[in-house]
Amino acid sequence: MRIINHICDMQRWSEAQRVAGKKIAFVPTMGYLHEGHLSLVLKGKKQGDVVVVSIFVNPMQFNQQSDFDKYPRKDEQDRRMLEEVGTDVLFYPTAPEIYPEGFQTAVEVSKVADPLCGAFRPEHFRGVATVVAKLFNIVKPHVAVFGQKDFQQCVVIQQMVKDLNFDLEILPMPTIRESDGLAMSSRNARLSPAERHTSLSIARALNHAQEMVTEGERRAEIILKTVQEILTREGGVRVEYASLCHPETLEEVTQLSGPTLLAIAAWVGEVRLIDNRVLQ
């Protein structure tokens, strides 16, 4: 596995691949990798001739300095894991390489970035869209793979790609879960054993909502009331939002007709967790 730190080297490598007719798959990450990330890399390997993974904890998408500071990092292990799954290139830039002095440009997606996480983390998706636009111009992929655990992020990126005419395909991939149902996330590492147990209520709430829909419930209000109840029943969970919305426009729905996104963000102790399920 080749490690590339500089933007110009990455661009040169990618351009050479493209001119040679190779298809580049790209998986952008913030490191502290888990099986969820690796599933994206493996998908990338299937889709492309070469696969590039980036690790960059993007300061621009954190609205709290403390969350950025606490974001877990374990570079050595990340590298081993990426090597094991056959990553061709790890793009691993420094923050000043990505945001040099005088940096002053932002990519802003409006509507789909406004609700859900966008309502609670102002500027978050502005940071995400900007860094992903940069990474696309640096890595020049034909296809980029994103995890649907960050469902809204996928929607925002897809909107940006469409609106700014990036000539590439976005592949959203299903969330990978622990055996007990908890969605894999780098942030899980910050949960105490008790919190780890408490956080299971999120997956439980998602599953129960699906059961309600299967049994015929269509009223958003009723489903969300039950979801809130499951989340808060045992204590220790502070719900930031639980929302039912259209999976493409992310507009809230009051009555379910067709696939509907149930998205949840909740604090367990000091850790903010998100999860979602498209109810069928």
Next chain:
Amino acid sequence: MRIINHICDMQRWSEAQRVAGKKIAFVPTMGYLHEGHLSLVLKGKKQGDVVVVSIFVNPMQFNQQSDFDKYPRKDEQDRRMLEEVGTDVLFYPTAPEIYPEGFQTAVEVSKVADPLCGAFRPEHFRGVATVVAKLFNIVKPHVAVFGQKDFQQCVVIQQMVKDLNFDLEILPMPTIRESDGLAMSSRNARLSPAERHTSLSIARALNHAQEMVTEGERRAEIILKTVQEILTREGGVRVEYASLCHPETLEEVTQLSGPTLLAIAAWVGEVRLIDNRVLQ
């Protein structure tokens, strides 16, 4: 000359050129072409193996609907002119092709877009940066040629290219002038003969400022006072701004030391004209 109307066709053409090792030069325009534009196309022909010109009057960069409506258009003549100078491809999309329903993304450059025209045309450079980002992703040029008559636009685009890591080179080219000194502009067509004469005071003011600097004047205030005087002496000119600033940061200067941009925007009748000169 090939005319391409659709984004996907343009991307496919450009990708094929790149894979074939051809260097693509690109000149984005809003049509109603004059010698200034043609000088950019000729520069593009020198710099690239193939040259693409786009004609698109971008609604997003007009802050007044009336200015957009009045923007002159003459498609047939534009085509003939482009053909004559050896343009390879004219990219000529419709507005709904560029801004389909649901479009909601913008590229925003902050600091360098704030003064000068940015202060008087809110959202203008947001529209410029967004459409140029789109065009870069559609045309995929190795080099893009811009005229320095729109000096601030060049600076904004260069900042965007740097910040978003577009892997291409921006070539700013000198302003082309009529024999009497008036900077060529599509908007000149809207001047009456009397206004056409009046508008010469702009070039006169720029030249006089250079003379003052050559003779040793370094105080911005003194130079600008004379510039205002020349502009308004004969009546018929309403100065929007006359500003001395750093040619890279566009920050105002009070004392000249090194090359300094003198930028002027002025209304002659119903027509807004801009011009500039880097004082040496």
